[in-house]
Amino acid sequence: MAENQSDRNGREAEGSASAMRGSAACVLATLGFACxxxxxxxxxxxxxxxxLSFEVVEVGVACLIVSRVTANAALLFxxxxxxxxxxxxxxxxxxxxxALLAPAFALSALCWSGAVGGDAVLPVLVAAWVLLGxxxxxxxxxxxxxxxxxxxxxxxxxxxxxxxxxxPLFLLVAGAGEPLVGLLGIAFCLVACxxxxxFLLRKTGxxxxxxxxxxxxxxxxxxxxxxxxxxxxxVYGYVVxxxxxxxxxxxxxxxxxxxxxxxxxxxxxxxxxxxxxxxxTMQRATVPIVAASILFIPFCDEVGRTACGAVAIGTFxxxxxxxxxxLVVSNAEFQLYPVRRYAKGRFAQWTGFxxxxxxxxxxxxxxxxxxxPLALLSCIIAVVVVAAFALYGADDSxxxxxxxxxxxxxxxxxxxxxxxxxAAPFRERCDAVMRQYDLSQREMEVFLCLAxxxxxxxxxxxxxxxxxxxxxxxxxxxxxxxxxxxxxxIDMVDxxxxxxxxxDGAYGSMPIDSNTx
Numbered sequence: 147m148a149e150n151q152s153d154r155n156g157r158e159a160e161g162s163a164s165a166m167r168g169s170a171a172c173v174l175a176t177l178g179f180a181c182x183x184x185x186x187x188x189x190x191x192x193x194x195x196x197x198l199s200f201e202v203v204e205v206g207v208a209c210l211i212v213s214r215v216t217a218n219a220a221l222l223f224x225x226x227x228x229x230x231x232x233x234x235x236x237x238x239x240x241x242x243x244x245a246l247l248a249p250a251f252a253l254s255a256l257c258w259s260g261a262v263g264g265d266a267v268l269p270v271l272v273a274a275w276v277l278l279g280x281x282x283x284x285x286x287x288x289x290x291x292x293x294x295x296x297x298x299x300x301x302x303x304x305x306x307x308x309x310x311x312x313x314p315l316f317l318l319v320a321g322a323g324e325p326l327v328g329l330l331g332i333a334f335c336l337v338a339c340x341x342x343x344x345f346l347l348r349k350t351g352x353x354x355x356x357x358x359x360x361x362x363x364x365x366x367x368x369x370x371x372x373x374x375x376x377x378x379x380x381v382y383g384y385v386v387x388x389x390x391x392x393x394x395x396x397x398x399x400x401x402x403x404x405x406x407x408x409x410x411x412x413x414x415x416x417x418x419x420x421x422x423x424x425x426x427t428m429q430r431a432t433v434p435i436v437a438a439s440i441l442f443i444p445f446c447d448e449v450g451r452t453a454c455g456a457v458a459i460g461t462f463x464x465x466x467x468x469x470x471x472x473l474v475v476s477n478a479e480f481q482l483y484p485v486r487r488y489a490k491g492r493f494a495q496w497t498g499f500x501x502x503x504x505x506x507x508x509x510x511x512x513x514x515x516x517x518x519p520l521a522l523l524s525c526i527i528a529v530v531v532v533a534a535f536a537l538y539g540a541d542d543s544x545x546x547x548x549x550x551x552x553x554x555x556x557x558x559x560x561x562x563x564x565x566x567x568x569a570a571p572f573r574e575r576c577d578a579v580m581r582q583y584d585l586s587q588r589e590m591e592v593f594l595c596l597a598x599x600x601x602x603x604x605x606x607x608x609x610x611x612x613x614x615x616x617x618x619x620x621x622x623x624x625x626x627x628x629x630x631x632x633x634x635x636i637d638m639v640d641x642x643x644x645x646x647x648x649x650d651g652a653y654g655s656m657p658i659d660s661n662t663x
């Protein structure tokens with residue numbers, strides 16, 4: 147029987163030397179993601195940090211917004227021409243992103259050293275931040291692609307540990323007393339992020355990258371999911387600009403709370419193979435916390451607002467790590483082309499962030515609102531957050547059904563089973579594989595049907611369950627095993643037979659010691 151396109155692509159990828167499947171690559175990816183997270187956190191708080199704090203706050207916020215608008219323009223291009231961006235990814239990472247980032251760093255260093263200054267700097271500063279916004283695509287997309295090639299069992303832990311490591315790194319860089327030292331620190335993180343991404347992309351086989359271009363182009367994230375991401379961006383922009391307007395101490399206190407969110411993400415990552423958590427589950431845990439922190443802000447002084455901001459930032463740290471994990475693990479498990487999915491989600495996030503940053507700037511600085519109107523504004527934001535949760539987090543059936551359809555496509559037409567000669571009994575081989583991946587009792591029943599070549603409709607009738615439940619069980623089995631098709635499951639059972647036969651052969655060929663009792 148002919149294999150489908152997804153299976154052929156998967157086999158091509160497996161046949162190449164994958165740089166992202168080794169433990170060393172996982173360590174490097176953790177370090178790279180930590181540096182990427184430091185940079186992402188530094189950017190959103192930049193009006194209070196040395197990269198922009200040499201200017202008045204109005205200019206700092208304006209440059210931040212300009213950079214986000216430019217980032218969205220680059221993401222729109224990525225949505226329209228995903229293959230053109232993907233084919234040039236290595237060049238975009240190095241030297242592309244460093245070349246785009248260099249003007250902003252050089253100008254900041256010159257301003258702090260007193261070499262340049264005055265009104266003539268403003269147009270150059272805005273232009274530098276336009277280039278900086280364009281660099282957003284090269285940095286984050288490269289890591290989205292790399293993590294999409296990593297074995298799913300390691301991805302969650304690698305991202306969570308990277309997030310945890312990012313917090314002390316950010317505090318070290320942002321809290322440096324001397325501006326030029328702080329600039330040097332964040333520049334070091336950026337260079338490390340670029341070099342690690344470029345190294346891993348160079349080590350990745352060209353065949354594997356070519357195979358990824360043949361992955362499923364749909365589903366991208368749904369409209370409901372994009373709206374949810376935009377809402378999170380709105381609140382995030384509102385909170386971080388409020389904190390930046392209060393100054394560096396508030397930023398450092400709030401950023402320190404990120405380690406709490408990363409710690410929760412690590413606990414989830416350790417237990418991931420036995421959990422049923424998804425982005426909807428994450429939102430059910432985080433939305434009440436975020437909404438409460440927003441509602442308390444109008445009734446607090448600066449210290450209280452810093453505390454509310456810290457709660458929100460810690461929650462956002464956890465949510466961001468979960469969203470990253472969900473995105474790249476879905477790409478790996480369902481063989482989804484990462485470029486458009488990344489660009490669509492990131493576009494929604496930065497659109498919401500820009501709106502939230504503008505609201506915070508006007509509400510807390512340009513036209514400071516008294517407590518009552520500010521309380522009304524907070525209520526509106528909280529309602530928007532809850533409404534987006536109700537629309538997406540409580541029931542994202544469209545995305546789930548689309549992903550299940552991709553995952554179980556191979557189970558709709560049973561493959562031909564051709565077990566090796568002299569193989570171990572079928573049930574023994576299946577039991578060995580099921581024990582290895584710690585399947586539940588119901589998953590074992592579904593596994594046996596799949597290993598026999600049965601399709602989802604047969605499993606539904608055999609086990610007296612709904613079609614959607616059958617597909618969900620199939621998806622959970624594939625997730626635990628790190629595969630994405632029924633043919634690969636059968637191949638694993640066959641390989642178990644190979645291993646058994648080799649062990650038996652080795653045992654049979656061992657010399658017998660005549661002195662052995």
